[in-house]
């Protein structure tokens with residue numbers, strides 16, 4: 002006859018507990034297992050309670066169509082790519098169907114998507130401290146690169162860094178940008194002159210990527226074009242590519258694959274390269290300051306060479322100690338500038354070039370402005386004032402940013418309950434908020450049409466209500482966390498777009514782009530959003 006014992010007795014027997022004496026290391030396993038199970042249970046209960054709290058808080062908000070129990074809206078998000086739509090396009094469909102605010106649920110993460118300018122004002126301006134960066138999801142794959150840099154920090158650290166970095170990207174550095182951008186575009190034009198009129202196919206999107214990286218590399222670190230072309234394609238670009246892959250395949254962050262090891266090794270080398278450069282620069286500054294003091298020199302400080310010099314000046318003035326923590330933080334900031342500052346600008350230039358190829362009158366106006374500022378063949382240097390007068394070129398760039406929303410969505414997560422909430426709906430702590438910049442940009446008349454005049458004085462943009470206007474154009478968002486590089490980006494792009502078109506005209510290569518309609522289709526998975534098949538062009542000298 003089989004003996005019948007209870008599960009508890011069996012567990013005690015497995016653990017070796019006999020007659021109140023402990024006789025086996027199996028007990029440790031049982032205790033560990035029990036502790037893990039208890040932890041998992043508590044974790045699950047907390048999550049369920051939290052889920053219910055957020056669901057209740059969002060109950061009055063219209064739900065996005067297409068959700069199913071448990072998975073929520075995961076399926077439309079995963080299947081949209083097969084229709085050449087991005088997750089952001091699906092969100093826009095939701096708002097078209099349900100209004101300016103909808104709630105969604107992606108496998109248990111509950112959020113709302115909004116596109117109304119009044120909601121944007123709450124998120125970016127009046128309530129910005131409540132609406133924190135979402136580091137757990139959207140920015141997670143980029144954290145090894147951006148760390149606690151400006152884009153991915155919050156609270157006191159962000160405030161301190163913004164105060165320190167802000168001035169380095171404004172004011173007089175902008176004059177240097179014109180010179181740096183002109184050199185870069187002169188080099189690209191020299192390269193293009195070998196292809197012009199020969200039927201050669203040029204990957205202009207890739208050329209813009211290299212050019213904007215050279216500009217930011219020189220503006221921030223005084224790197225020459227050869228050094229930029231040597232260091233970045235080897236270390237920085239592969240790291241960025243892997244981070245981008247991790248957005249759709251987050252498991253790549255954890256699996257110790259050969260790519261994972263290559264990523265870590267390149268990160269280490271890139272950090273090493275930057276920190277070595279910082280140390281040499283800092284020591285040179287200290288040595289120069291000591292020499293000047295020794296000579297009793299009272300001459301004024303030399304003009305900073307680049308953005309790094311300006312940041313170091315601010316560090317010296319703040320009295321901060323140079324140590325490993327400061328080096329690491331500076332490394333994050335510089336990588337943030339590289340990341341934030343080149344692909345976005347390259348995407349803006351690519352779309353603008355594509356639209357100018359399709360709108361010859363707009364191209365003629367850009368050419369006219371560039372020749373007025375830089376001379377008939379772009380041979381002269383131009384000052385800030387002359388470039389500021391290129392207002393139509395600026396309108397072209399803004400219209401490209403509006404029509405294509407290269408950053409279509411930014412996400413936030415509510416740090417506390419927001420009783421005022423968005424569009425009359427209070428929101429509970431923990432809600433994800435998709436600020437749908439693309440949705441806002443489509444609240445214009447005939448949004449699919451490319452009309453730079455919208456951004457000319459007295460144009461459609463100027464006609465918006467005073468209270469809303471600033472929140473109707475959000476490529477750089479708005480408020481205290483707005484893009485620190487926006488003036489730099491628009492200045493650089495005016496020089497590049499203007500001089501490029503003053504010298505050449507472009508036509509999408511028919512052999513690569515046989516279907517003209519697909520030229521204007523946006524990439525569904527990569528931010529900043531570029532054309533789905535890139536942009537390969539034929540080049541002609543402009544008369």
Ligand code: HEM
Pocket residue numbers: 151152153163170217337338341342343345346349407408411412476477478481482483484485486487489490
């Ligand atoms: C067309 C070009 C650009 C676009 C469309 C763009 C767009 C944006 C957007 C949408 C944000 C807000 C991100 C968020 O809140 O989650 C942002 C932030 C930022 N951008 Fe840009 N950006 C551009 C160029 C640049 C350049 C050239 C630089 C630097 C040289 C730069 C540096 C930054 C920094 C440091 C932040 C973080 C600001 C903060 O949180 O305090 N950006 N940018």
